[in-house]
Amino acid sequence: MAITRIESIKSKLKQSLDYIMNPDKTDGKLLVTGGNCAPEVAYWEFKMTQETCNFVIGDRATKSKNLGYHMIQSFDKKDKITPEEAHSIGIELAEKFIGSNHEYVVTTHIDKGHIHNHIIFNAYSYSTYRKFNCHKNVFKEIRVISDELCKENGLSIVEEPKGKGKHYKEWLENKKGTSWKSYIKDTLDELIDKVNSFDELKTEMINRGFEINIAEDIAVKAPNQQRFCSGKTLGDKYTVESIIKRINDKKIDKKEAY
Incomplete structure (x- = not known):
């Protein structure tokens, strides 16, 4: 598949x-x-x-x-x-x-x-x-x-999928239960490799149609997704603290490479 x-x-x-x-x-x-x-x-x-x-x-x-x-x-x-x-x-x-x-x-x-x-x-x-x-x-x-x-x-x-008007990814989410999380995690992983700050990451996510809420922690909703996923439910690597650390560690690695 x-x-x-x-x-x-x-x-x-x-x-x-x-x-x-x-x-x-x-x-x-x-x-x-x-x-x-x-x-x-x-x-x-x-x-x-x-x-x-x-x-x-x-x-x-x-x-x-x-x-x-x-x-x-x-x-x-x-x-x-x-x-x-x-x-x-x-x-x-x-x-x-x-x-x-x-x-x-x-x-x-x-x-x-x-x-x-x-x-x-x-x-x-x-x-x-x-x-x-x-x-x-x-x-x-x-x-x-x-x-x-x-x-x-x-x-x-x-x-x-059966039913008119239902978005394909929405149908996948209902059938498999994890596809939205995988989609969000893959996008975050991709952008963490590119951006230089947490604010830049938020901007890039919004440009791609994601919704971002920051309260106690980050919460993300993909385009056409009905509910937000919190960073904690995505895994330890996707809390605000972990994301910021990953971005900073990446910048340090690049500096050391030179």
């Missing part, structure tokens, strides 16, 4: 690309592939396309603040998929969904308990000079392609 999601990138595009291409997460960058661009210079190719679009169509290219989009495809441990198989499926997903209209980078992360793909693609199209239209059915389109690829590769899928 593969679970997919898509998020917009409104800032820190370079940091997002650096994060998904981290050699420690991608087997020394062996699990990194570029589509319509070279991964090593993907950020600059994204920027060149953005500037070209702005020049060609002017203000119409700046109405949306999105610089790119970040797709995540997570595989179930029970499927026992190899990193190479997961990466191949991620590439096929990108080719089918994005095609030749946008630059993109596909990576496979193997540093956690579950193998998962990251796909970042340019919001601007180098072929049409227009920005990607992230309409309400985009999530479903990605899931349909992902499910087809899983079937072709002998992997399990989530059957279509």
Whole structure:
């Protein structure tokens, strides 16, 4: 079973690309592939396309603040998929969904308990000079392609949820009970690697559509989630104190590296 999601990138595009291409997460960058661009210079190719679009169509290219989009495809441990198989499926997903209209980078992360793909693609199209239209059915389109690829590769899928109007992730939460927590934890882990302060982390979470409450501790609610999850229920690593320590420890490690 593969679970997919898509998020917009409104800032820190370079940091997002650096994060998904981290050699420690991608087997020394062996699990990194570029589509319509070279991964090593993907950020600059994204920027060149953005500037070209702005020049060609002017203000119409700046109405949306999105610089790119970040797709995540997570595989179930029970499927026992190899990193190479997961990466191949991620590439096929990108080719089918994005095609030749946008630059993109596909990576496979193997540093956690579950193998998962990251796909970042340019919001601007180098072929049409227009920005990607992230309409309400985009999530479903990605899931349909992902499910087809899983079937072709002998992997399990989530059957279509019954009931009209119910969000797919909401249905998963009701069925599995833990998917919202995993989603929040994965997002926090990703951002802790990028940001330099707790306030910056809160801003980035809000930009992605999360709601944040700070009382005795942090409480987070994902887009379309009905209830907040407190840091304590997410685990010891996700209290305010622990998050701040992780951010500070990361900064110390970077300084020592130099």
